[in-house]
Amino acid sequence: xxxxxxxxxxxxxxxxxxxxxxxxxxxxxxxxxxxxxxxxxxxxxxxxxxxxxxxxxxxxxxxxxxxxxxxxxxxxxxxxxxxxxxxxxxxxxxxxxxxxxxxxxxxxxxxxxxxxxxxxxxxxxxxxxxxxxxxxxxxxxxxxxxxxxxxxxxxxxxxxxxxxxxxxxxxxxxxxxxxxxxxxxxxxxxxxxxxxxxxxxxxxxxxxxxxxxxxxxxxxxxxxxxxxxxxxxxxxxxxxxxxxxxxxxxxxxxxxxxxxxxxxxxxxxxxxxx
Numbered sequence: 572x573x574x575x576x577x578x579x580x581x582x583x584x585x586x587x588x589x590x591x592x593x594x595x596x597x598x599x600x601x602x603x604x605x606x607x608x609x610x611x612x613x614x615x616x617x618x619x620x621x622x623x624x625x626x627x628x629x630x631x632x633x634x635x636x637x638x639x640x641x642x643x644x645x646x647x648x649x650x651x652x653x654x655x656x657x658x659x660x661x662x663x664x665x666x667x668x669x670x671x672x673x674x675x676x677x678x679x680x681x682x683x684x685x686x687x688x689x690x691x692x693x694x695x696x697x698x699x700x701x702x703x704x705x706x707x708x709x710x711x712x713x714x715x716x717x718x719x720x721x722x723x724x725x726x727x728x729x730x731x732x733x734x735x736x737x738x739x740x741x742x743x744x745x746x747x748x749x750x751x752x753x754x755x756x757x758x759x760x761x762x763x764x765x766x767x768x769x770x771x772x773x774x775x776x777x778x779x780x781x782x783x784x785x786x787x788x789x790x791x792x793x794x795x796x797x798x799x800x801x802x803x804x805x806x807x808x809x810x811x812x813x814x815x816x817x818x819x820x821x822x823x824x825x826x827x828x829x830x831x832x833x834x835x836x837x838x839x840x841x842x843x844x845x
Contacts, residue, residue: 575822577720579611579746579776580604582656583796583809583816585784586615588622590630594641596813604815605649611717612815614656615780615796616727616752617670622787624705631661631668634684639673647679652717656750656780657687657726659706667707672724672750674715683715685724689732695756698790702728712738720745720822723775727751730765733772740773740835745825747775752782758793763805771803774829776820783811801828 582600586593597618604612619638620630632638638658646653653675660671670687686709690702712735713724723744729735730749739747747769753762762781770777776799783794796809798818806818829835 575719575826577610577718577820577822578608578817579778579798579820580607580609580613580815580817581778581780581796581798581809582612582614582618583781583783583794583812583814584615584618585786585792585813586618586621586782588620588626588630588787590620593619593621598645600813600815601645601649601653604817605651607817609651609815609817611652611654611778613654613748613750613778613780615782616657616750617659617782618656618750619658621752621782626787627659627668627705631659633663634658634660634671634673635681639681642673643675643679643681646675646677650677652676654722654724654748654750660686665707668705669709670702670706670726671709672726672748674717674722674724676717683713683722683724685709685713685726686711687726687729688712688735689728691728695754697756700754712742714739714742714744717746720820722746722748725749727753730769733769736769736773740775744773745775745822746820747773747777749777749779750781751779753793755791755793758795762793762795763797766797766799767803767805770799770801772834774801774825774832774835776800776825780815781809801825
């Protein structure tokens with residue numbers, strides 16, 4: 572890290588149920604992003620396995636486990652902060668799984684674990700989605716130190732719940748991580764809109780790595796991995812392919828926005844009691 576900034580990368584993948592191939596793609600793109608100067612890399616939701624419910628049941632594993640060991644080693648070797656998007660976690664003794672994001676520091680230490688709170692149980696024009704059939708919701712709001720910055724963790728459908736991001740901001744988050752696998756139908760209308768809204772209302776950077784392309788269960792994912800600054804300006808977007816978007820997160824700029832336009836400081840929490 573140099574001064575009050577960090578170079579971040581949001582990785583874009585089209586993951587399948589083939590874990591080995593997904594590991595290979597994630598490692599290749601992470602190494603490319605690191606070579607391009609990234610100091611923090613974020614992978615998308617369900618990067619290590621994306622498929623049908625039976626694939627999640629088969630590939631679920633505990634944390635720590637094989638997948639988090641892989642991420643830890645990669646973070647340590649490359650000397651960067653690494654957000655493991657999300658993986659399917661199986662906790663011993665529980666019937667349902669968790670959609671879980673793990674964050675590693677440059678020493679390879681697992682410094683934060685977040686379980687997706689808001690599950691994707693919706694009907695959209697092409698089909699019905701019931702994530703809660705096999706996944707249990709998390710219950711904890713999670714932030715972590717990323718060197719000079721504070722990181723707030725979330726996953727995909729969480730993006731539609733602004734109260735979560737306000738809690739993250741009030742706990743000091745300056746970067747909001749949103750690894751996702753937005754559907755094509757919702758993504759084309761809501762993805763950019765919601766990412767920019769979360770950035771503006773919380774005066775924070777948003778780093779949003781995403782899945783793209785058609786999946787084994789027939790759904791299409793939107794892609795367009797994106798990094799947004801605290802003013803709502805899009806710093807970069809990944810086109811429809813495997814790749815990454817890279818941007819410098821300038822925290823002197825963030826501090827200046829919060830000082831000159833003190834929206835967070837102007838809150839009136841005593842008026843919000845209902």
